[in-house]
Amino acid sequence: xxxxxxxxxxxxxxxxxGRARDNWSHIGDIExxxxxxxxxxxxxxxxxxxxxxxxKLRGLDNxxxxxxxxxxxxxxxxxxxxxxxxxxxxxxxxxxENNQWAYGTPVHxxxxxxxxxxxxxxxxIPGLIADGQDVLDVYDKTMWAVDRARKGLxxxxxxxxxxxxxxxxxxxxxRAARYRPSDEVEKGRSRDPIAVFKRYLVEQxxxxxxxxxxxxxxxxxxxxxxxxxxxxxVVEYLKQGVEFAIKAPLPxxxxxxxxxxxxxxxx
Ligand SMILES: Cc1ncc(C[n+]2csc(CCOP(=O)(O)OP(=O)(O)O)c2C)c(N)n1
Ligand SMILES: [Mg+2]
Numbered sequence: 001x002x003x004x005x006x007x008x009x010x011x012x013x014x015x016x017x018g019r020a021r022d023n024w025s026h027i028g029d030i031e032x033x034x035x036x037x038x039x040x041x042x043x044x045x046x047x048x049x050x051x052x053x054x055x056k057l058r059g060l061d062n063x064x065x066x067x068x069x070x071x072x073x074x075x076x077x078x079x080x081x082x083x084x085x086x087x088x089x090x091x092x093x094x095x096x097e098n099n100q101w102a103y104g105t106p107v108h109x110x111x112x113x114x115x116x117x118x119x120x121x122x123x124x125i126p127g128l129i130a131d132g133q134d135v136l137d138v139y140d141k142t143m144w145a146v147d148r149a150r151k152g153l154x155x156x157x158x159x160x161x162x163x164x165x166x167x168x169x170x171x172x173x174x175r176a177a178r179y180r181p182s183d184e185v186e187k188g189r190s191r192d193p194i195a196v197f198k199r200y201l202v203e204q205x206x207x208x209x210x211x212x213x214x215x216x217x218x219x220x221x222x223x224x225x226x227x228x229x230x231x232x233x234v235v236e237y238l239k240q241g242v243e244f245a246i247k248a249p250l251p252x253x254x255x256x257x258x259x260x261x262x263x264x265x266x267x
Contacts, residue, residue: 001017001027001029001032001034002241003237003238003240003241003244004240004241004244004245005017005027005029006027006241007241007242007244007245008244008245008248009022009023009024009027010024010245011245011246011248012250013245013248013249013250013251014248014249014250014251014252015244015245015248015249016245017029017036018036019251019255020250020251022036025037026038026039033062035047035048035051035064035066040077041068041069041071041072041075042068042072042073042075042077042078042081043077044066044068045066045068045077045078045081045082045085045092045094046077046080046081046084047066048064048065048066048081048085048092048094049064049081049084049085049088049090049092051064052064052085052090052091052092053088053090055091056088056090056091061091061150062091063091063092063093063146063149063150064090064091064092064093065092065093065095065142065146066092066093066094066095067095067097068094068095068096068097069096069097069098069099069102070096070097070098070099070100070102070107070110070111070116070159071101071102071103071105071110072096072102073096073110073111073116073119074102074110074111079122082094082119082120082123082125082155082157083123085123085125085154085155086123086124086125086154086155088154089152089153089154089155090154090155091149091150091152091154091155092149092155093142093145093146093149093155093156093157093158094155094156094157094158095142095158095160096116096117096157096158096159096160097132097160097162098116098132098159098160098161098162099132099162099163099164100163100164101164101168101176101180103168103172104175104176104179115127115129115159116159117129117157117158117159119157120156120157123155125154125155125156125157126145126148126156126157127156127157127158127159128141128144128145128156128157128158128159129141129158129159129161130142130158130159130160130161131160131161132160132161132162132163132193133161133162133163133191133192133193133196134193134196134197134200135193135196135197136197136200138158138160141158142158144156145158163188163189163191164176164188165185165188165189165192165221166221189219192218192219193218194217194218195218195219198212198218199212215228215229215230215231216229217229217230
């Protein structure tokens, strides 16, 4: 998806895939295999199962990945959908980003097992644990599950152990600072995934210390970063998208009634 389309979705313009019908976080495009999500926690897992069932019926070896928080695993629909995927050996990978909080609810009040990955046992499917701060570990575990699904062996659950560096959203930062102990926040932020990956690249001799230190967005929230924290080509790329979206037209008001139901091609 192009940066122009992504920015258009944020600005709610006619040039966005959702044509201003949904917010930025629900971006998707069926033609390109990106399923738009819904706000209902875990609600995208049964949709992923439906898409996977279609792939299976058509004999394709495509795999569906669906990303959810650990809080979502306390929803009834999570269990129904994972059960369905397991029973029918659907090529679905359920990725759980365990950032240890669902708004103000800590993981131990959402999930009774030691690891969220243990939930997989009830469905007889693999439950993998990845270091969610390490991009390569997440990649390896994901590809293991993808290969397995491609062989027709069914779904896997991958718990990526991660950390919510700030509040649930900008609106939650102050509250988060009250309900989370500050040492927990400091410890979590110290393992920023960008810093972890940079360190690895330096160790492997791919990046020099000097190159690694040139740009440093890690550990900063959005309002604290400046253009200097990113390579100029990245800043230019983003500006291009933003400028395009600001100038783009809004959809026509009549569109509000279109595409709500399946339309009769005759009339
Ligand atoms: C069924 C449902 N209940 C409540 C909400 C409100 N809600 C939005 S995000 C959120 C917390 C989600 O926590 P988690 O699943 O851990 O994901 P995270 O945001 O931490 O990645 C809640 C309760 C919702 N969107 N859907
Ligand atoms: Mg969470």
